[in-house]
Amino acid sequence: MPAEAQATAVGTYNSLYFDYAHHPFQRAPELDGEERLYPVIIAGAGPVGMTVALDLARRGIEVVLLEEDDTVNRGSRAVGIARRSLEIFERAGTGPGIFETGISWKGGQSYYRDSLVLDFVVQQADNLRHPPMVSIAQCNVEQYLYEALQNHPNASIRWSSKLVSARQDGEEVIASVATPQGQYDMRGEWLVACDGGRSAVRKALGKELKGSSYEGRYLIVDIQMKSSQPAGRRVWFAPPEFPGSTIIMHKQPFDIWRIDYQLGPDDDLDEEVQPRRVRERVDRFLKSIGETADWAIDWISPYRALSLSLDSYREGRVLFAGDAAHLVPIFGARGMNGGVDDANNLAWKLAYVVSGWCDDALLDSYSSERVDAAHQNMAFAEKSTRFMTPPTFGHAVLQEAILSLAVKEPFIRDLINPRQVTELRMTAGPLRFDDADDIRFAGGPLPGAVCPNLPLCTDGPGDHLQGRLGRDFTLLLFQKTDTTAAEEMRARIERMNIPFGIDVVQIRDASLYAAFDAQDGTAYLVRPDGHVAGRWRQFNADTTLDRLLKAIRCKTMESRHVD
Amino acid sequence: MLIEAKIPSHILEANWESLAQALNTVGSEKASVFLTKVVLMLAAKLDRPETLRDFLDVALQDIEPQQK
Numbered sequence: 144m145p146a147e148a149q150a151t152a153v154g155t156y157n158s159l160y161f162d163y164a165h166h167p168f169q170r171a172p173e174l175d176g177e178e179r180l181y182p183v184i185i186a187g188a189g190p191v192g193m194t195v196a197l198d199l200a201r202r203g204i205e206v207v208l209l210e211e212d213d214t215v216n217r218g219s220r221a222v223g224i225a226r227r228s229l230e231i232f233e234r235a236g237t238g239p240g241i242f243e244t245g246i247s248w249k250g251g252q253s254y255y256r257d258s259l260v261l262d263f264v265v266q267q268a269d270n271l272r273h274p275p276m277v278s279i280a281q282c283n284v285e286q287y288l289y290e291a292l293q294n295h296p297n298a299s300i301r302w303s304s305k306l307v308s309a310r311q312d313g314e315e316v317i318a319s320v321a322t323p324q325g326q327y328d329m330r331g332e333w334l335v336a337c338d339g340g341r342s343a344v345r346k347a348l349g350k351e352l353k354g355s356s357y358e359g360r361y362l363i364v365d366i367q368m369k370s371s372q373p374a375g376r377r378v379w380f381a382p383p384e385f386p387g388s389t390i391i392m393h394k395q396p397f398d399i400w401r402i403d404y405q406l407g408p409d410d411d412l413d414e415e416v417q418p419r420r421v422r423e424r425v426d427r428f429l430k431s432i433g434e435t436a437d438w439a440i441d442w443i444s445p446y447r448a449l450s451l452s453l454d455s456y457r458e459g460r461v462l463f464a465g466d467a468a469h470l471v472p473i474f475g476a477r478g479m480n481g482g483v484d485d486a487n488n489l490a491w492k493l494a495y496v497v498s499g500w501c502d503d504a505l506l507d508s509y510s511s512e513r514v515d516a517a518h519q520n521m522a523f524a525e526k527s528t529r530f531m532t533p534p535t536f537g538h539a540v541l542q543e544a545i546l547s548l549a550v551k552e553p554f555i556r557d558l559i560n561p562r563q564v565t566e567l568r569m570t571a572g573p574l575r576f577d578d579a580d581d582i583r584f585a586g587g588p589l590p591g592a593v594c595p596n597l598p599l600c601t602d603g604p605g606d607h608l609q610g611r612l613g614r615d616f617t618l619l620l621f622q623k624t625d626t627t628a629a630e631e632m633r634a635r636i637e638r639m640n641i642p643f644g645i646d647v648v649q650i651r652d653a654s655l656y657a658a659f660d661a662q663d664g665t666a667y668l669v670r671p672d673g674h675v676a677g678r679w680r681q682f683n684a685d686t687t688l689d690r691l692l693k694a695i696r697c698k699t700m701e702s703r704h705v706d
Numbered sequence: 707m708l709i710e711a712k713i714p715s716h717i718l719e720a721n722w723e724s725l726a727q728a729l730n731t732v733g734s735e736k737a738s739v740f741l742t743k744v745v746l747m748l749a750a751k752l753d754r755p756e757t758l759r760d761f762l763d764v765a766l767q768d769i770e771p772q773q774k
Binding site: 540541543544545547548552554555 | 738739740742743746747750
């Protein structure tokens, strides 16, 4: 499964809370000598691969997913879903199920020995539709994505079909696929590698992840237990029952609790993953926090922090996303969430290229924007990792010094903060328009930032801005009085014969005027992935849209005709 | 030379003694953690964050690093 790299399930697995549907293998036409060129092949039907597929399918692009397993992933794996991922999933078409099933949380507590040393809340505007985080098992998330894919006849999953190798010649990509009924070659215009930390595509293309790995090891244990312990992220550093260790606990739906505990340098991993040994440790921990409920083990997995990335996420006609492109330490929940962000950045660009609307150079911006994001994510996650599993003598001394000082001295507590995942602003790139006009804004989302999903008060309760964003680009035109401005803008855009949509949404809502520091005439141009491309006090459609078309390498009507 | 101010002897001596007593109380195993706590608090009182790095550079001089 795609998210395999850092955590491996031990032994056979029968979930206590998830009913796995095993999809029968269906013989591929290529096994009988039939072949054709598919627009997009995706290796790996994990959360990243399925999000790419869903977004491509809703944009009318045919996709085939290749999945080694015959079901969604086994075990809970990535359980922390960030607000941004919830927005992306819902926009891609999952509906609100992931949000509604998950356990919402916005902060947590850290303890040093017996003392509370941190009570934190993830900062965000209090009127956004989603909380900063929800906890829900990855198998549930994948099931929602799979069900959403069933609405798209142009998307299919080939189960029990493992991409084992790939090669390309500039015109197309050939994927070699191993199945229970033999191996076959499959041709695609594009291949998206979402096949996890041990990506076969990456190996076949001779690309290497670069970065650091950490020695500290954790054991991840899911237990089922009816308990009234609070939700959120709770951490015990050096608890009296486990001196020298760190234990993390998160509530998940279906009475499942995630307990991560740090193993000592001398602990024998083969011994520690045995259910008997796990039971003993977890029992001792639960008793130490006053928990008396019965419980059962659902899943056990060892974990070691890795912080690695490819230098580039594009290699000709192959694009890398998620764990195949980067491995980020678990602390702060940037792994799967970063991969979902990759999917969101990639899908529209790939759709525009496959549709013949844009030159394939647009895909280079996917690589540059997401490599930069991975480095931002890795920098945050490495700070957390250095605290959670100190890699050197010096870091271990600092961890103990900070924790013991934090009992009485609040000034130092910020260093204990887990630096939970937050949405990232694109720091540079050709698709960010930082005009001189931008300095005239005293607030509002900056170019490169995510357009906040704020409520629209004037349009009835429950309606949020994201629901107004178009599938392609959206021009948010702030205009309270002039009823013709939006119509005129639409007509103007219409005359430009742009192959994709630029929806013009007129905003009158006073609270949005405030949140975007808008005046009448202000405009924000929002990209298909929900990031702000640019903003202007007075929008000039002719010059700005011409720049946009050049920046996204949009082909002119003439060159498209020649193509 | 980093510290140019003339510190009166009685203050130097008092700091010397109280540090020695505190180190005796904490013992050799936790001495580094203890001193780090002290440094973190002193650093929080500094006007310039770079000052700590200057102090560290001076303190790293003329001390034999542990053989790895």
